[in-house]
Amino acid sequence: MAEAVCRRRGPSLDKTAQTQRQITEAALAIFLEQGITRATMAQIAARAGVAKGTIYTYYPSKEALLRGVVLQALAQSAAYQPLCRRPGETAQALLRRSLLPTMEAIERSDRGSLARLILTEAKQHPELARLYKELAFDPWQQHVLGILQLACEEGELQSQAPEDYARLLASPFWMGMVHNGLLTDDPQQHVAIAPLMEQLIALLFASPLPSSSQPVRSLP
Structure with missing residues (x-):
């Protein structure tokens, strides 16, 4: 009998959107508190409650994260x-x-x-x-x-x-x-x-x- 193949389910679209929102909201808060230059991905990850590597999954650089912050804030209204x-x-x-x-x-x-x-x-x-x-x-x-x-x-x-x-x-x-x-x-x-x-x-x-x-x- 063929052996069943177990497939790991990826995160849902809702979960992905929620994680991105957590990251961009945390980044905006840290950018305002620390300034963009002094802000670190580690600080943002701690504020968002996610692993530092998770941020890079969605935003490979601080520039990409900055764009994400702008887009997320504009999307709210x-x-x-x-x-x-x-x-x-x-x-x-x-x-x-x-x-x-x-x-x-x-x-x-x-x-x-x-x-x-x-x-x-x-x-x-x-x-x-x-x-x-x-x-x-x-x-x-x-x-x-x-x-x-x-x-x-x-x-x-x-x-x-x-x-x-x-x-x-x-x-x-x-x-x-x-x-x-x-x-x-x-x-x-x-x-x-x-x-x-x-x-x-x-x-x-x-x-x-x-x-x-x-x-x-x-x-x-």
Whole structure:
């Protein structure tokens, strides 16, 4: 009788994804604490609760791991999925509906931590800045610019430079990241990014804020 062949089952796709997520989340935390240059694979493995060799199975170098960190953080928030315009919806309303939930989601995810890493490490690690610009910032700008151009075409927004407006709309995010991540360690002093974004949209469109909007806390 033929001898049965025992085959070792490989890890499930769910298990693989979970392990990768553990590694990238640990790497992001260590990169923020130690800096990318000083961070070691051993530190990251200890934080992730995996063997050092396991990291190299998924990420053969620190550069590959850095790319994995960026991709994983961006995957947590589908920030640039186009929204279908509702019947009768203004471009301003579409912009609010696109951006405000995104800002709130970013603050609750690794996306905000990734932005702080960009602020502190991009000069020393140009590849990090290039990745973020290619995968996050440029798509965000194109998404916002498309809505602003629509607003200009329909006469809702009086501007000859929607590109400048698109850049301005990125400022609440980066201002919030600098203030909350670098200027204060006190959560009570943090500013909420979504209300800042809503204030700026109202100013750009020269329209009053919706009555449901909450006032933005003053900076210290």
